[in-house]
Amino acid sequence: MKPYVICHMVSPLDGRLLVDGWAPKEGPLRKPILDEYQRLHEAFDADAWLAGTTTMKEFATGQAGAGESPSSPPDRPWHLADAQARHFAIAIDRKARLHWDSATADGGHVVVVLAASVPDAHLAELAAMGISYLVMPGDDIDLKAMLEALNQRIGIRKVLLEGGATINGAFLKAGVVDEISVLLAPAIDGSTGSPAIFEAGEDGLGARIRLDLASADPVAAGAVHLRYRVVPS
Ligand SMILES: NC(=O)c1ccc[n+]([C@@H]2O[C@H](COP(=O)([O-])OP(=O)(O)OC[C@H]3O[C@@H](n4cnc5c(N)ncnc54)[C@H](OP(=O)(O)O)[C@@H]3O)[C@@H](O)[C@H]2O)c1
Structure with a gap:
């Protein structure tokens, strides 16, 4: 049996990957947002978290x-x-x-x-x-x-896939992600060429998956927690 896979990420409004780009180390947003990301991580009560190299x-x-x-x-x-x-x-x-x-x-x-x-x-x-x-x-x-x-x-039954962009893209392409969880931070990166939280090569993912909204909840630090079920298209 395959474990249930939740891809859990944090991103600013423009979907960028690198936290330093939108939440500078000494800035006021970084700690409350990363604390909220960790709180959600723990609330999922998964058996494992997983990340790319x-x-x-x-x-x-x-x-x-x-x-x-x-x-x-x-x-x-x-x-x-x-x-x-x-x-x-x-x-x-x-x-x-x-x-x-x-x-x-x-x-x-x-x-x-x-x-x-x-x-x-x-x-x-x-x-x-x-x-x-x-x-x-x-x-x-x-x-x-x-x-x-x-x-x-x-015995892993539930796993949090926590990036980065490349491994997220590979998992989504392989059709093994059941749910996406994004903590949307009140920030914009805006830097040209900065990667997104999902990167899946030239052909991308638009033709492969559909997302069904499961919940959208305002949480701490002015952020919104979005959850989507992944449906193969
Ligand atoms: N915003 C967030 O929530 C969040 C969360 C996590 C990470 N991050 C950030 O994301 C950045 C890293 O992201 P990234 O996209 O560069 O790297 P990544 O996804 O962590 O790792 C990429 C590496 O994984 C390996 N890989 C790629 N496809 C694979 C496959 N199909 N099967 C097995 N291995 C595969 C490759 O290494 P090999 O060629 O050696 O196999 C590739 O270079 C970091 O700066 C981190 O801080 C952000």
Whole structure:
């Protein structure tokens, strides 16, 4: 079974991705809006949050390991480092670019999802850090198969997909997102060329999905919380 997937993002009125562009670090809007985003995150009561490689770099601030080959081949496809974990941070890192200095990220036990080409030495580095991993077949990660595996092996039933734009676009293209949640901040970025919260290549998403409004609620800090069900078109 595939977990229920909610793509949860925060954005200004023009739908831009990078918070620094519309809520400067020292500005009055940033903290109340990010606090509200976190409050909504917690209210969803999901089993896991998930992000793409670039977004997860903000959490994966470790150094590459020594790169020595382990004496015996590491487990594939699964290594479960914490059998007691009930809340997870899923990092998609198909090219093994992330290095960690903690086995938790934003309160979740880290589970890294990699492509089959990942070297044994990188898996050994993750295991030594107490991090769980899942190695998927092939070079590209089949997102539906990955979600089903996360449900089957570690019991994830509800997951928050929290960016960035590229991984959101890939999930939407794959047809595996059930709901969109956007905290719309009272701000405008307006800078030319700044990415949007969904990026899905030249052909985009307009012909692929339809959105049905589920709710639109004014919340703290002058923001509006929008929820849409995703309907394949
Ligand atoms: N406004 C918000 O609510 C919000 C939320 C989260 C993040 N952000 C911001 O978003 C920014 C990052 O966004 P981003 O779009 O640049 O990066 P991202 O979506 O976090 O990660 C993109 C990377 O994911 C990998 N990837 C792409 N497609 C994939 C696929 N189909 N399957 C598996 N992996 C795939 C690629 O790396 P490889 O080529 O190495 O595989 C790609 O470079 C950050 O600055 C962050 O702060 C904003």
